[in-house]
Amino acid sequence: MQSSPCPAKVDQVAHAARLSVAPMMDWTDRHCRYLHRLLSAQSLLYTEMVTAPALVRGGAVHLLDFSAQEHPVALQLGGSDPAELSQAAKLAEERGYDEINLNCGCPSDRVQSGTFGAVLMRTPGVVAECVKSMQDKVSVPVTVKCRIGVDDQEPKEVLPHFLETMAQAGVTRISIHARKAWLKGLSPKENRHIPPLDYALVYQMKRRFPELHLSLNGGVETLDQAEKHLAEGLDGVMIGRAAYHNPSDVLCAADRRIFGTGQDSDPVAVVHAMLPYIESHLSGGGKLHQISRHMLGLFAGRPGARAWRRYLSENASSSAANTDTVLSALAHVSQTAA
Structure with missing residues (x-):
């Protein structure tokens, strides 16, 4: 039987997702998130990706440690086994995370060898099974972060089908990195900037799926850019490297400019x-x-x-x-x- 998310919790985290700091390996650990929370009281913060096998089979539950001051904070999970992901999601909920996010966008070799991350764009049915299994175990929101496609896929065909499958599985919030991922031929670093951005396609998806909360990720470096994307009708913007390398420029004024509340941090x-x-x-x-x-x-x-x-x-x-x-x-x- 599927757990029913708490409406207040869903609304709170969805509101925070108006601006979020992307999950970034080796960067968005608990110390980084504590710093970012002091800079912005409102923005949604994501963990580094933690693999479900590490938690369930490896017993590495210390990877879930975080400070209460970090809320609202979301755990990003990597994996493709529904049962294992549901166990990992339950461990995360028990420790107080506000959201569980499934990684369907990372293109690294390690992720590919584990049959999760961006490779899951090829099997939306598997992703649907994964999120349903997690939803059955937890009452916090289960969300997805994806690409617009991988390799030779045609994003205009693949992305709508992927989003429709997620919606049918009960997912209401999705973050879209507006680039394809090339699993062969490009390194993870190259995948962050060589495939062209297609913001227009993400805008189209919001118009096509108005009931979904869609956040855009990829190439966003300033609050000015974030505001322009929000003005196009998107529900949220996710900023990655710029929020890490220039945290004050991105986060000090975020509460006032993006959320309309509070004063700029110093x-x-x-x-x-x-x-x-x-x-x-x-x-x-x-x-x-x-x-x-x-x-x-x-x-x-x-x-x-x-x-x-x-x-x-x-x-x-x-x-x-x-x-x-x-x-x-x-x-x-x-x-x-x-």
């Missing part, structure tokens, strides 16, 4: 707000660079950015590095700005 104040979190991490045996590596781009394009980045890069890996190291780096920003 990166200097955010650094100070990170200090208790850093102290807690260090007291538990963690290292400063595990957190500070996500903070390097905080002042990108601003006075003192280069000195901030250089000081942290050179000193955060020291065994003696602590919050004073961060404050010393921040002094370079303040002195330059003054």
Whole structure:
């Protein structure tokens, strides 16, 4: 029997998905998400992709750890076995995640060998079985992130069929990376920029499936661009690398401009707000660079950015590095700005 999602939870997370930070391997870990939450109180944050086998067979449930302050936060799962995915989704719900997202867009070799990620664009029926199995186990929203097609598929034919299949399976929210993925011949990095973007097709899909909450991903680097996509009728925009490398430019004004609430955050104040979190991490045996590596781009394009980045890069890996190291780096920003 399928679980019934809590309407309030569905609405809350769907609202947050008006702007989201994309799941990015090796980048959007719990420390990165904590930082991003301080920059934007409203945006939806995604984990790195976690594979269902790692959780169910490998027992790596520590990968699900996160801070309560991160809400709303979604777990992205990788996998193609419905039973295994449902078990992983249940583990995630028990730990408090607000959404479970199935990866149908990653083109890496490791993902292909596991028969999940972008390769699932070829088998929408399998994806439907996967999401139904997860929906049967959890009451939080189950969503999908996909490409517009893979390899020699024709996106104008493949994407509508994929979306219709997802809708019939009960999925109401989908994030679409507006590029094809070439599983043979292009590296994952090349797949992020060589296949041409087709925003118009995603706009068409929103008009064709008005009942679906559709977010656009791919090539979006600024809030100006995000606002233009939203003005085209899309329900959300997902920003990836730009939100990581230039987090202040993307997230400081997001609550005001995208959600119409709150005031802009200040990166200097955010650094100070990170200090208790850093102290807690260090007291538990963690290292400063595990957190500070996500903070390097905080002042990108601003006075003192280069000195901030250089000081942290050179000193955060020291065994003696602590919050004073961060404050010393921040002094370079303040002195330059003054």
